Amino acid sequence: MVYEKCCISGCNTTRETHRLFRFPRNDNLRNLWMSFIVPTNPQLIVLSKEQLLNKRVCEKHFDIFQFDNEGRRLRYSYPSLLTDNEIAHGVPLTATGQPIRRYRGHASTVTCVKFNEESTMAISGSVDNTVAFWDTLSRRQEPVQVLKDAKDTITAVQVTNHEILTCSVDCHVRLYDIRVGKMTSDYIGQIVTFGSITHDGQCFVLSCADSTVKLFDKESGELLNTFSGHESKDLLLENAVNEKDSHIISGSANGEVFYWDLINSNCTRKLVHCKQKPVVTLSQHPTESYLLTACEDEVKLWGTKALEE
Numbered sequence: 001m002v003y004e005k006c007c008i009s010g011c012n013t014t015r016e017t018h019r020l021f022r023f024p025r026n027d028n029l030r031n032l033w034m035s036f037i038v039p040t041n042p043q044l045i046v047l048s049k050e051q052l053l054n055k056r057v058c059e060k061h062f063d064i065f066q067f068d069n070e071g072r073r074l075r076y077s078y079p080s081l082l083t084d085n086e087i088a089h090g091v092p093l094t095a096t097g098q099p100i101r102r103y104r105g106h107a108s109t110v111t112c113v114k115f116n117e118e119s120t121m122a123i124s125g126s127v128d129n130t131v132a133f134w135d136t137l138s139r140r141q142e143p144v145q146v147l148k149d150a151k152d153t154i155t156a157v158q159v160t161n162h163e164i165l166t167c168s169v170d171c172h173v174r175l176y177d178i179r180v181g182k183m184t185s186d187y188i189g190q191i192v193t194f195g196s197i198t199h200d201g202q203c204f205v206l207s208c209a210d211s212t213v214k215l216f217d218k219e220s221g222e223l224l225n226t227f228s229g230h231e232s233k234d235l236l237l238e239n240a241v242n243e244k245d246s247h248i249i250s251g252s253a254n255g256e257v258f259y260w261d262l263i264n265s266n267c268t269r270k271l272v273h274c275k276q277k278p279v280v281t282l283s284q285h286p287t288e289s290y291l292l293t294a295c296e297d298e299v300k301l302w303g304t305k306a307l308e309e
Helices: 027-033 302-307
Strands: 002-005 011-017 052-057 064-067 074-077 087-089 098-106 110-115 121-126 131-135 145-147 154-159 163-168 171-179 180-185 192-197 205-210 211-215 223-228 239-241 247-251 256-261 267-272 279-285 290-295 298-302
Touching: 110 154, 121 154, 145 298, 163 192, 171 205, 180 267, 192 239, 192 298, 205 239, 239 279, 247 279
Parallel strands: 154 192
Antiparallel strands: 002 011, 052 298, 064 074, 074 087, 087 098, 110 121, 121 131, 131 145, 154 163, 163 171, 171 180, 192 205, 205 211, 211 223, 239 247, 247 256, 256 267, 279 290, 290 298
């Protein structure tokens, strides 16, 4: 074991010595990564009461598209900005569509952005191995804090009221507890492409590059279950937990969406979004049975009946 000092003041962490892994140099990875628009605000997910609620073509290709928690502002990055390693903080696309603020600080491509619950802070991950915190209320363009614990690309960030979960190509997932200034690092053994937290806050769900989704106990770090059957093919596949914390959801490279029982890991349902086109991104409504999925140029919103069939 190697003891290292965490970027958060007063935080000590234990980290295992390990070999670093990297993504294969696959052009499809970046092409798919730059093709999806997934609003996560619940009010935007529920568009009507039809069973297949919405199907539309994405006219613009954003790398990252993230609404704040009130649905009034969005944060996005797109290729011209990523050249300069910037994050654009914009107003909704239904208004002017023009960015109202730019933040600079990352040394390489921005890979993920999330708001905190109050939408006063944005947290971004980057290919430069860092996680940056941006004050959205001030005019400051530089990050207020930078976490440098990861040894490779940050692939995903999740934010709760007092915790930040980061996933990395270095095969680690790191959980930061802001209340006590503590960071916990778990070595997964596979490249972690995405992570989410169950609604009860007891577990986190990790998508890995070996075509598996893994369920871990947040407190002990124990592996509780492994879900398989889908194909990742070196893509960054997102996962989600349904509104009842009873099923794990993931996209697949073959165009399907998989549902697994959280307890016994059996696949209970498959939704066919689009054959042979990877479903890399999805968003589950936090309280109702609605699921948003995206596949290249097509976004679908699934209603209650479709999910129960």
